[in-house]
Amino acid sequence: MRGGDGPPVLFLHGAGGAGAWLPFMERLAENHRVTVPDHPGYGNSGTPDWLDDLTDLAFFYLDFLEAEGLSDVHLVGGSLGGWIAAEMAIRDSSRLASLTLVAAAGIHVDGVPKGDLFLWTPEERIHNLFHDQALAEARLAVEPTDEEADIGLKNEFTTAKLAWSPRFYNPQLRKWIHRITLPTLIVWGDDDRIFPAEYAAAWHELIPGSKVAVIPDCGHLPHVEKADAFLDNFNRFIAEIRS
């Protein structure tokens, strides 16, 4: 999915897939050229034979930036997409202008229990994505089409391939995060039931000079549940880089 014009933004989706063109994408597209790909193995993308683990996607997207001739890209990743973004940034940030990690997977913090997406029922999963349970109920009230259900299973299959064990992190990532010298924004919901907000502090500590925004009354999807607060923080962050 693509939209808008202006400085390029590449948004990397999480384990649930890219889904539809969401309001926050539309508003980002008001002054950015926004690209939201389905990762290989997700949504309508094919599942290539070379896809074995998450770092394959990091190299894939570095190649993608090169193939598209994109530079000065604002890279934004949510959850599993944030993990891909971090794996890209430690390898090669020459085409990147900034990094925004939204409730990013990829690291482990001792003593902070995470939710287990793979053990929750589909209903529990939706409830645990949101702080505002009315939003969860609204999402559960919509019965997915057969096609959407198939894509959901395909997304789960690929997520297991990439993030089953260790659960949603790479033990090697942490020791190379010091290579990230890009302007970095870390966005988290204060009521994230998958990766609790302590993870925001851990990322902040690992990336010196990073900015952190913990959004109140918000779950795992700040860009969805609190799009205004997410965009305020993002736009302010981008404006500061430019000035």
Added chain:
Amino acid sequence: MKICLFHLMPYGALDLNYTEKYSSAWMSLPNSYYDPKEGHKLYNRYLDELEYGDELGFDVLCVNEHHQTAYGLMAVPGVLAGALARRTKRAKIAVLGRALPLINNPLNVAEEYAILDNITGGRLIAGFVRGIGAEYHITGANPAKSHERFHEAHDLILRAWTEIGPFDHQGKHFQFQYVNLWPRPFQQPHPEIWIPSQGSTETIEWAAHPDRKYTYLQTFSAVDVVKRFHNEVKQAAERYGYEASPDQLGWALPIYVAETDEIARKEAAAHIEAFFNKFLRMPTEMLLPPGYTSVQSIKRLRAIRRGTTSDKPPSCDDFMERGMFICGSAETVRETLAHHRQDIGFNVLVGMMQFGTLPADLTRKSMTMFAEKVMPYLRGQKVASPAA
């Protein structure tokens, strides 16, 4: 007919009220529910039961592999098979594990099986399985890579058994610079191989391949499901251009025999209900992790599970009606089994004579009656070769 005695070695002392607090007897049930004093008694009792099976004339004694569960306490089946290896002299010993994708060094399995085969002088039957869904949560093995790992591990074990080493193996999931198995298996070229499964198309096609022709063992399923999957084996064999032998078809199920149908039902009911409804209880997310089987199979299996979920747990009568449990007088049991055998054409019968909480005295009584009054009849039965 090969008549086999199967044991799960469940934690029979389990407090069945655990379901008030926990959703499953697998992985999430705290091991404070396990009392080692009870465990000591149970392991020895269960081994006695398997040894008694040898005396009674069962052809094969089967042990099993499961992890972190009250459902079955044989996490390291080679230990139990090893105990039987020296105490039995006649029956074969089948290890109906080992879950290859869960293991980081498949050569450990090649060694374990080769040792058992050497001690017993060739009485080992080698089982290979993928492991149940919960075991992917427990071991961290990736369910989305399960089939790949299974095939690579199997191929490596077969090579280690049949090729003179040292050789190297550079695979996708396993890499070894030096493979040179000591001991080599007693049976040449290698022990007989059985593949227990809940019924996956991929597994059936693979087991029936002319290079393998392994015994496909359908476990704990309704009789119509057994028939369907056995037919799939026959059809797969036909596509490969040969006729499946009845020895390629096995069925594993709980069986109980008593003096009359009524006594049998009365004695077994609570214990078989505990087996299916308490010990085997598992949420879908535990049983079917993503990638464990193809997207199409997962859809089919999830739909079946949704269809069978009701507020009231199924009863002994329900299990008997579906043919998941054969229970009755010796006459009823032998006629039911003979009928299904005639109808389906399997030649390997794997009877689980202890299930759930069934106590020692009833287990022995049922085993004895089965051996005296059912087994001879099944051995004498003539069966036409199976039609696909």
